[in-house]
Amino acid sequence: MTSYTDKIREISKRLLKEGKVDMVIGFTKGSVPMMNQPMFARNQNDVDGFAWDGNCGINLANYVTGRSEKIGIVAKGCDSRNLAVHIVENKIKRDQLYIIGVPCTGMVDRHKLTASVGGEIEAIEEDAAGKTVTISGNDFSETVDRVDVLQENCALCMHRNPVIYDELIAEEVPEQTEESVDRYEAVRKVEEMSPEEKWAYFDDLFSDCIRCYACRNACPLCYCPTCFVDESKPQWVGKSIDPSDIRIFHFLRAYHCAGRCTDCGACVRSCPMGINVRALTKKLEKDSLEYFGWEAGLTTEQRPPLDTYKPDDPEQFIK
Amino acid sequence: MKVIQIDKSELDAGLEKLESEFRLIGPVKEKDYHLFTTLTPGQKPDLEYINTRLSARSILYPQSEVMFEFSLDKNDENYAVLKEPQKDRQPTAVIGIRPCDADAYEVVRRNFDTPEYKDPYWLKNYESTTLVGLACSKPCPTCFCTSAVSGPFSEKNVDILLVDNGDHYLARLVTEKGEKLAESAGWNRPAENADETIEKMKLDAESKIKSEVATDNLASQALIDLYEAEAAIWEPEAFACINCGTCTHACPTCWCFDVQDETYGKAGFRMRNWDSCMYPLFTVHASGHNPRGTKIARIRQRFMHKLKYYVDKYEKGIQCTGCGRCVRLCPVNIDIRRICNKMNSYDPETCSCAVTS
Numbered sequence A: 001m002t003s004y005t006d007k008i009r010e011i012s013k014r015l016l017k018e019g020k021v022d023m024v025i026g027f028t029k030g031s032v033p034m035m036n037q038p039m040f041a042r043n044q045n046d047v048d049g050f051a052w053d054g055n056c057g058i059n060l061a062n063y064v065t066g067r068s069e070k071i072g073i074v075a076k077g078c079d080s081r082n083l084a085v086h087i088v089e090n091k092i093k094r095d096q097l098y099i100i101g102v103p104c105t106g107m108v109d110r111h112k113l114t115a116s117v118g119g120e121i122e123a124i125e126e127d128a129a130g131k132t133v134t135i136s137g138n139d140f141s142e143t144v145d146r147v148d149v150l151q152e153n154c155a156l157c158m159h160r161n162p163v164i165y166d167e168l169i170a171e172e173v174p175e176q177t178e179e180s181v182d183r184y185e186a187v188r189k190v191e192e193m194s195p196e197e198k199w200a201y202f203d204d205l206f207s208d209c210i211r212c213y214a215c216r217n218a219c220p221l222c223y224c225p226t227c228f229v230d231e232s233k234p235q236w237v238g239k240s241i242d243p244s245d246i247r248i249f250h251f252l253r254a255y256h257c258a259g260r261c262t263d264c265g266a267c268v269r270s271c272p273m274g275i276n277v278r279a280l281t282k283k284l285e286k287d288s289l290e291y292f293g294w295e296a297g298l299t300t301e302q303r304p305p306l307d308t309y310k311p312d313d314p315e316q317f318i319k
Numbered sequence B: 001m002k003v004i005q006i007d008k009s010e011l012d013a014g015l016e017k018l019e020s021e022f023r024l025i026g027p028v029k030e031k032d033y034h035l036f037t038t039l040t041p042g043q044k045p046d047l048e049y050i051n052t053r054l055s056a057r058s059i060l061y062p063q064s065e066v067m068f069e070f071s072l073d074k075n076d077e078n079y080a081v082l083k084e085p086q087k088d089r090q091p092t093a094v095i096g097i098r099p100c101d102a103d104a105y106e107v108v109r110r111n112f113d114t115p116e117y118k119d120p121y122w123l124k125n126y127e128s129t130t131l132v133g134l135a136c137s138k139p140c141p142t143c144f145c146t147s148a149v150s151g152p153f154s155e156k157n158v159d160i161l162l163v164d165n166g167d168h169y170l171a172r173l174v175t176e177k178g179e180k181l182a183e184s185a186g187w188n189r190p191a192e193n194a195d196e197t198i199e200k201m202k203l204d205a206e207s208k209i210k211s212e213v214a215t216d217n218l219a220s221q222a223l224i225d226l227y228e229a230e231a232a233i234w235e236p237e238a239f240a241c242i243n244c245g246t247c248t249h250a251c252p253t254c255w256c257f258d259v260q261d262e263t264y265g266k267a268g269f270r271m272r273n274w275d276s277c278m279y280p281l282f283t284v285h286a287s288g289h290n291p292r293g294t295k296i297a298r299i300r301q302r303f304m305h306k307l308k309y310y311v312d313k314y315e316k317g318i319q320c321t322g323c324g325r326c327v328r329l330c331p332v333n334i335d336i337r338r339i340c341n342k343m344n345s346y347d348p349e350t351c352s353c354a355v356t357s
């Protein structure tokens, strides 16, 4: 990934030098493995901090919300889709952005890797060809195929190449297709469950949730000035770790993301407990596709289906 | 201090004896990580664990805890009266707590047990709990306890310290409480030359800790200088932070809570829930004004509290035992070690830090 890193630095430097942007937002290497940090550069000297590898799974669209500067932003496929959502929802203007598109081959799953070894991972290396990942720490070192340790959302991603951009840093990567991956297999499994099985499934899914809200706060869609769980006049949801309040938070949040979620996986990546909150949003993604033929973030021209009204809507309930 | 030897093969039998006297809590792996769990009869703690994903804070200080109950039924004699619920505070023993988590109780106690104010909930739990610590012979790369206020063999706040020595544990009985527990468990075989062995293993473990923080200047730095170090410290650090509160929730030494009333039908509960200075609601006033309304202000509060206000107020070092959880779990790599080193090396003359990473 050194070529990606070099290219990002080079473009950022040029943009700042030419005064095309006031700042560039990208990633820098984290102080611990698998945890790269979003960073900004305001002057040319800072661009050497930028880096790119398979640990850039945070969604950078989250960092442009409501900003007033002219921004260069490093964007993989999903980030670019969330930028499109942001543009449609007036969270940023298209002409404020210079999108540095990164063709993406997926991010590695920090939860899976952490769980796969007995000790703490001290270092992670990807080979130049992008085929393997080597993790090591006290008394262990293991090399695995990169495709086997991708985040689940990345393994199922259909838009690895940025959908909107001003410049690409490399050749486009081949896209996966409906024929090559079955992206709704897990959703169908849950759909097929009996009510009791579903109850048990969701009960278990959220059993360790500590309600820290990392999932929500990592999400570029969750930009409400006050989230419904934080409202106090009236207070919609209890604040304890009562299971029903935890579920209300997750289910309502998921509905707020319907038709807007790009399945970037930032929520799951950020969760300290590795809870697969995508189990909810993926279902809504599937419904959006099946009912409205809609995939989020592919256009800056059209608002998502659940926040538009058409007088000729075929559904009777709306009239 | 007396050191006894407990063969690993006789540990379970001892724990079973303790079951009649204590509620036992220990590290258990149910999903992909270990958490402290109340052990059901016969269930064993996994003492081969490294550390729990979340700290031991919730054992004494549950994330949500009912303080009072009341009734909203006008015909009820308890209508609108706050009553403390009956709580089961049976003697509890935590088996295998790591020294960093045990030392964190000492840190929290400075706030919950003062001459002016005593937190009855925390203190009652603390007093009824015996801590059987487990020394760390293989510290993790992100552990920095030795330069924080703990250490891999720290016995400052455990009642017994277990040291894994192959097929047996060497158990140092640190307090009277610890001696009593060992007696109840039937562990009483004196260990030979144990102090020497433990000392050697301790030095070995300490030498394996590669990560550290510099704290020597924190007390002498002027508070206002650090507070105002926006360009050198707070702005760049605040940029990535998503204010998620993962760090404070995972932390054994964070103590802030929020009081809430909830009702279920006509039954009412006044409870306290953990809060986090990383949340906008933490300081919001009834008027709607928020004196800590920005991300920079919030991130500054977390680190100023842990690394400056606490240091100045108690003169017992930093409010951090170096467990490394926030370092491992922060989704965007806000690393307290980096920030501590920046604060420690900050030069107000030049408005810069000697270290940047």
Ligand code: SF4
Pocket (backbone or CB within 6 Å): A208, A209, A210, A211, A212, A213, A214, A215, A216, A270, A271, A272, A273, A274, A275, A277
């Ligand atoms: S990030 Fe994880 S633990 Fe935190 S609220 Fe979301 S699901 Fe729960």
Ligand code: SF4
Pocket (backbone or CB within 6 Å): B240, B241, B242, B243, B244, B245, B246, B247, B248, B278, B329, B330, B331, B332, B333, B334
């Ligand atoms: S420092 Fe990290 S863990 Fe803490 S609130 Fe900020 S992003 Fe979350």
Ligand code: SF4
Pocket (backbone or CB within 6 Å): B247, B250, B251, B252, B253, B254, B306, B319, B320, B321, B322, B323, B324, B325, B326, B327, B336
């Ligand atoms: S501040 Fe971080 S390293 Fe220190 S005790 Fe808390 S979680 Fe552990």
Ligand code: SF4
Pocket (backbone or CB within 6 Å): B248, B253, B254, B255, B256, B275, B276, B277, B278, B301, B302, B303, B305, B306
């Ligand atoms: S103010 Fe913040 S850092 Fe300090 S104890 Fe409270 S939550 Fe933790």
